[in-house]
Amino acid sequence: MISSTGRLPLSVVIAANHAEGVLGECLAALTAQVQPGVAEVIVVAHSARDAAAKLQARFPSVCWVHLDAPASLAHLRGRGIALAQGEVIAILDPYAIVADNWLEAVRRAHHKHPHWVIGGAVDLDGATERNLLEWALYLYEYGLFMPPVACGAAEILPGCNISYKRAALFEGDTPRYPEFWKTFVNWGVEAGHSALWLDPSILVYLNKPIPFGDFLASRLAHGRCFAAMRTGSAGWGERLARGLSTPLLPWLFVWRWGRLIWRKRRHRARWLLTLPLQWLLFAAWSLGELAGYLRGAGPSCQRLYY
Structure with a gap:
């Protein structure tokens, strides 16, 4: 059903670098729901x-844009968003298999809630x-969004299962972000418009x-890119102060993540058994942040393929 603005109710954007091994399963679950x-x-x-x-x-019903060379996830997503015609624009990873009612759950959530950004659960x-x-x-990447999750305002949303009202990503007909960096887009929305919202009925696997x-190497690059973007206009004093705090980050992340995951009363044994590996991933991110604060992004942002 075309809306009164002449736009589709929903666009779904998927960015993929050499993910053909899983993309078929993702699309099979998704396109079965598309009318x-x-x-x-x-x-x-x-x-x-x-x-x-x-x-x-x-x-054949999918709109395909093929790139001959690898590109960052932010670039791929930006390209896809620029083509989107929907009043709501959802972003999925090729690694996400949507639940049977996913598409309707996204539409229902945006109809019900005024929030510009709505994310879902990840099992x-x-x-x-x-x-x-x-x-x-x-558990490192999406343990916070493992069911059960409460419906309500949230500080962070999963990048593999997130959707935006069009005004969050477009200024009129012009895309706001040639490259889509979820964290910074969401911070901008929070600062100017509305809180982030988490709806557990929007579920992916x-x-x-x-x-x-x-994946460990990607955490190093992602941490460096994030830190450099975060302090792009900051002076050396702020960058040095943030850099000096990075040795504490792995322990802080493990405590924050662990406290919230433990409350779910699911897979506690697996969380404990994987704790050293999770700490290693957080440490790689933190080392990347240190490099980003002290040396800038370097090539890190262009190497984030997933």
Whole structure:
């Protein structure tokens, strides 16, 4: 149903770098819920051309943008958002498998709540079959959003399952962000418009088969990029002060995350068993922050592929 503004109710943007191994499962679950005139799906991807061609043939209703060279996740998402025609623009990872009612839950949440940014819950796909490395990655990245989660205002939302009212991402017909950096976009929304909102009825299942070493390296790059962007206009005094605080961050993150995850009364044994690995991931991020505060971003922002 086209809205009174002539726009679709919902656009779904998926950015993917060499994720063809999981993208098919993501799209199969998503496109089964898409009705013409209600939602569109936009995939901006870098992948081998033969793999891309097979996916395009399998999902002809999807709008595909193929890049010959790898690009940062922020760049891919920015490209996809610029093409979106929806009143609500949802962002999924290719590693997210949507629950059966996901699309309707997104629409319902934005109709019900005035908040510009709404995120959902993230459970682990095939949880009983996952090894401890996979559990460590999941709990580190999305443990805060593991069900049960309360419906209400939130300080942080999952980047793999998040949606925006159009005004948050566009100024009229012009995209606000050529590159989409979730944290900084959300901070801007909070500062000027509304709190972030978490709705547990918007559920995805994470299927992210990334080698632990690769993910660890990405945490280093992500921490450095974040710190450099955060203090881009700051003086050396602030950057030095933030840099000196980074050795405390792994312990602070583990305490904050652990306190909230423990209250869920789910998978406590796995949380305890993976605690050293989670600490290592937080330490990599913190080391990246130190580099970002003292040396700037370097090539880190361009190396964030997932």
